[in-house]
Amino acid sequence: MVSRNRSQVKDHLGSKVLNHPELRNTKATEYMSHEEKYRYNLSRATAMLKLIDEEGMDVNEISKVMSHTVSGFTTPDGNPLAVHQVMFVPTLMNQADDDQVSRWLGDVFNGTIVGTYAQTELSHGTFVRGLRTTATYDPASRTFDLHTPDVSAAKWWPGGLGTTANHAVVMAQLYTDGQPRGIHPFMVAIRDRETHRPLPGITVGEIGPKLGQNTLNNGYLLFDHVKVPRENMLMRNARVNEDGSYTKPSHQKASYGTMVFTRVAIALDTVDALQIAATIAARYSIVRRQGEPRDDGQEPQIIDYQTQQLKVLPHIAACYVLRASTARLWEHHTHVTSEVRGGDTALLPELHATACCLKALVTQDCSEAIEALRLSCGGHGYMTASRLPALYAYATAGATYEGENTVLLLQTARYLVKQAGGSHAPPAAGSAVTYLSRPADDTPFAVGSPAAYVAAVGRVARGRVTEVAAALQADRQTMPEADAWNQSLVQLVAAALAHGRYFVVREFAEVVSQQSSSRAIQQMLQLLFSVYLAHAVSRAEGDFITYGGLTPSDIRLNRRHLLRLLAELRPHMIPLTDAFDLPDRLINSTLGAWDGDVYRRMFEQASHSPLNTDEVPASFHQAMLRSKL
Numbered sequence: 001m002v003s004r005n006r007s008q009v010k011d012h013l014g015s016k017v018l019n020h021p022e023l024r025n026t027k028a029t030e031y032m033s034h035e036e037k038y039r040y041n042l043s044r045a046t047a048m049l050k051l052i053d054e055e056g057m058d059v060n061e062i063s064k065v066m067s068h069t070v071s072g073f074t075t076p077d078g079n080p081l082a083v084h085q086v087m088f089v090p091t092l093m094n095q096a097d098d099d100q101v102s103r104w105l106g107d108v109f110n111g112t113i114v115g116t117y118a119q120t121e122l123s124h125g126t127f128v129r130g131l132r133t134t135a136t137y138d139p140a141s142r143t144f145d146l147h148t149p150d151v152s153a154a155k156w157w158p159g160g161l162g163t164t165a166n167h168a169v170v171m172a173q174l175y176t177d178g179q180p181r182g183i184h185p186f187m188v189a190i191r192d193r194e195t196h197r198p199l200p201g202i203t204v205g206e207i208g209p210k211l212g213q214n215t216l217n218n219g220y221l222l223f224d225h226v227k228v229p230r231e232n233m234l235m236r237n238a239r240v241n242e243d244g245s246y247t248k249p250s251h252q253k254a255s256y257g258t259m260v261f262t263r264v265a266i267a268l269d270t271v272d273a274l275q276i277a278a279t280i281a282a283r284y285s286i287v288r289r290q291g292e293p294r295d296d297g298q299e300p301q302i303i304d305y306q307t308q309q310l311k312v313l314p315h316i317a318a319c320y321v322l323r324a325s326t327a328r329l330w331e332h333h334t335h336v337t338s339e340v341r342g343g344d345t346a347l348l349p350e351l352h353a354t355a356c357c358l359k360a361l362v363t364q365d366c367s368e369a370i371e372a373l374r375l376s377c378g379g380h381g382y383m384t385a386s387r388l389p390a391l392y393a394y395a396t397a398g399a400t401y402e403g404e405n406t407v408l409l410l411q412t413a414r415y416l417v418k419q420a421g422g423s424h425a426p427p428a429a430g431s432a433v434t435y436l437s438r439p440a441d442d443t444p445f446a447v448g449s450p451a452a453y454v455a456a457v458g459r460v461a462r463g464r465v466t467e468v469a470a471a472l473q474a475d476r477q478t479m480p481e482a483d484a485w486n487q488s489l490v491q492l493v494a495a496a497l498a499h500g501r502y503f504v505v506r507e508f509a510e511v512v513s514q515q516s517s518s519r520a521i522q523q524m525l526q527l528l529f530s531v532y533l534a535h536a537v538s539r540a541e542g543d544f545i546t547y548g549g550l551t552p553s554d555i556r557l558n559r560r561h562l563l564r565l566l567a568e569l570r571p572h573m574i575p576l577t578d579a580f581d582l583p584d585r586l587i588n589s590t591l592g593a594w595d596g597d598v599y600r601r602m603f604e605q606a607s608h609s610p611l612n613t614d615e616v617p618a619s620f621h622q623a624m625l626r627s628k629l
């Protein structure tokens with residue numbers, strides 16, 4: 001099938017999903033039981049999977065229909081097949097060898113095999129090398145023995161594992177010839193394909209309610225000496241031969257590849273959630289009027305309060321800036337993955353560093369922004385029907401899963417300090433870290449000049465990285481490595497975030513400079529960029545004075561500049577959010593519909609409360625009688 005670019009995908013497939021016979025009629029799920037919600041979301045997830053199959057979608061198309069914009073409509077409480085689609089299938093495609101791919105993929109695509117990615121255990125998520133599920137090879141039977149040594153090593157969290165999947169890619173410690181060989185992936189059948197009952201030796205179930213996404217169907221899994229054929233270790237990278245001899249992978253972290261992909265996907269996708277939240281808050285801020293009437297006799301629209309502009313408008317600018325850099329990362333990931341498949345892993349370390357950093361920066365920024373946008377809607381933003389709580393629950397999960405953000409930022413920092421100290425292979429042409437080996441950009445700071453802001457963001461990144469690299473180097477002379485590292489953790493995280501910010505603004509500077517189709521569009525992008533930059537400085541004033549070359553007077557000027565820019569952006573707020581092209585059914589918010597008919601919708605949703613069915617609900621009398629009041 002011919003590959004389409006992302007916006008064409010949206011036009012073509014968005015309407016296919018919205019008008020699909022099994023998807024177009026939605027139900028409110030707020031009052032459903034846990035089981036009913038699961039059934040509703042699973043049947044819709046299955047319809048989506050069929051659609052993906054029927055359309056023969058490629059990865060870009062899948063990324064669009066699995067994106068939060070669409071999946072918030074198809075599976076509002078979490079997609080029980082998300083991990084199957086986003087992690088299980090890509091792991092097979094990239095880590096199974098050709099024979100294995102041809103053995104399994106037919107059944108995956110016809111829906112006979114439904115999988116999950118089972119890595120995290122009760123006692124270990126972050127420290128992957130510490131996982132304790134074992135896979136011990138026995139050359140006599142040519143099988144692996146999969147075993148959970150105790151309950152703390154139970155797999156815990158995998159999405160879809162609870163009650164949906166019948167297979168799992170299990171990440172386990174491989175032992176051959178009595179030697180530990182590190183963490184490797186194994187394809188394991190966990191439930192019978194016909195009856196769906198757990199197979200012998202397998203204990204499996206669902207872990208229970210969470211802050212949000214309750215139908216992701218996260219599960220637990222224990223193995224009691226389960227025998228798995230040799231051919232079920234995924235062998236594109238490392239191999240175990242029949243006699244038990246072991247062949248190492250070409251890159252020591254080849255088996256971590258799925259995590260890199262998913263981090264990139266999460267970074268891209270969390271911006272979708274921010275776009276929805278920004279659209280809701282923008283529309284509500286126009287409709288909502290409150291306060292002393294003005295000269296025209298009307299109470300002011302809340303967006304005309306300067307404080308409200310600060311709560312809403314920078315996050316609209318962030319949608320544009322973060323969308324551009326995450327889309328670029330997605331393209332870069334595609335390129336590097338094809339190089340790695342061809343055997344060239346030179347670009348992998350930097351891709352890993354960038355994916356870690358962007359996943360962390362974007363999920364942190366977006367969850368903070370969505371919470372600010374929720375607060376900007378006052379009391380009504382606290383209601384489930386505003387959709388804002390669920391958007392927050394979605395974005396903040398992204399700060400933890402697929403690598404807890406602090407831990408990921410430390411991965412990036414590790415790469416950066418090595419680059420700053422010259423102990424890593426020099427960066428390739430076009431690398432995002434060449435600035436560390438060049439003199440600082442001394443473009444003088446000038447309020448109103450995006451180029452001067454970008455240079456200052458670069459000086460902050462450079463200053464943060466070189467300072468912590470030097471501190472680490474000094475500490476290493478006087479204490480063990482682990483202590484020296486721990487002594488600098490807070491500064492390392494700050495350095496990685498500063499690097500991420502620089503990456504993001506450079507990417508957007510390029511987007512603005514390359515935009516040539518319309519002068520008006522370019523001016524609007526420049527305005528959005530200016531807002532993003534001025535806001536970035538206002539959030540980290542200390543850093544810009546300490547490392548960025550700004551004076552206290554620049555800081556004062558920037559504060560005023562930001563407020564002026566917000567006033568300039570305010571008339572464009574609605575067109576800028578309309579441009580996200582989100583139909584009401586995808587936004588699904590009482591506060592964020594296109595027509596602004598907020599109060600009618602709020603009453604309409606209240607009418608669905610089961611407590612309003614009878615004037616006096618039976619439960620009231622029952623409870624009063626029981627408490628003998």
Ligand SMILES: CCCCC/C=C\C/C=C\C/C=C\CCCCC(=O)SCCNC(=O)CCNC(=O)[C@H](O)C(C)(C)COP(=O)(O)OP(=O)(O)OC[C@H]1O[C@@H](n2cnc3c(N)ncnc32)[C@H](O)[C@@H]1OP(=O)(O)O
Binds near residue numbers: 062
């Ligand atoms: C189809 C698209 C659809 C789009 C839909 C949209 C989005 C999807 C939305 C939602 C998705 C749905 C659900 C999400 C489910 C989430 C699932 C999970 O959470 S799965 C579990 C994820 N777990 C983790 O991420 C664990 C985090 N920990 C680690 O990754 C590692 O433990 C570690 C922190 C990286 C440390 O590893 P280790 O101890 O082995 O390594 P170090 O000693 O620190 O480093 C050694 C060396 O290796 C390099 N390195 C580490 N990782 C990688 C890597 N992945 N790739 C390349 N290189 C790596 C590291 O840089 C070091 O290098 P060097 O310094 O040169 O020695």
Ligand SMILES: Cc1cc2nc3c(=O)[nH]c(=O)nc-3n(C[C@H](O)[C@H](O)[C@H](O)COP(=O)(O)OP(=O)(O)OC[C@H]3O[C@@H](n4cnc5c(N)ncnc54)[C@H](O)[C@@H]3O)c2cc1C
Binds near residue numbers: 119120124126157404
């Ligand atoms: C909704 C959801 C879905 C998930 N889906 C899956 C799935 O499908 N498959 C799967 O395998 N897993 C899944 N997970 C698990 C997830 O990947 C882990 O929870 C995540 O990687 C964080 O690991 P942890 O829970 O061990 O956190 P911890 O590492 O215990 O984090 C706790 C604190 O310790 C700190 N910390 C830990 N190590 C360090 C360090 N070295 N340096 C500094 N600070 C440190 C962290 O910063 C954090 O503040 C899911 C989790 C969630 C919430």
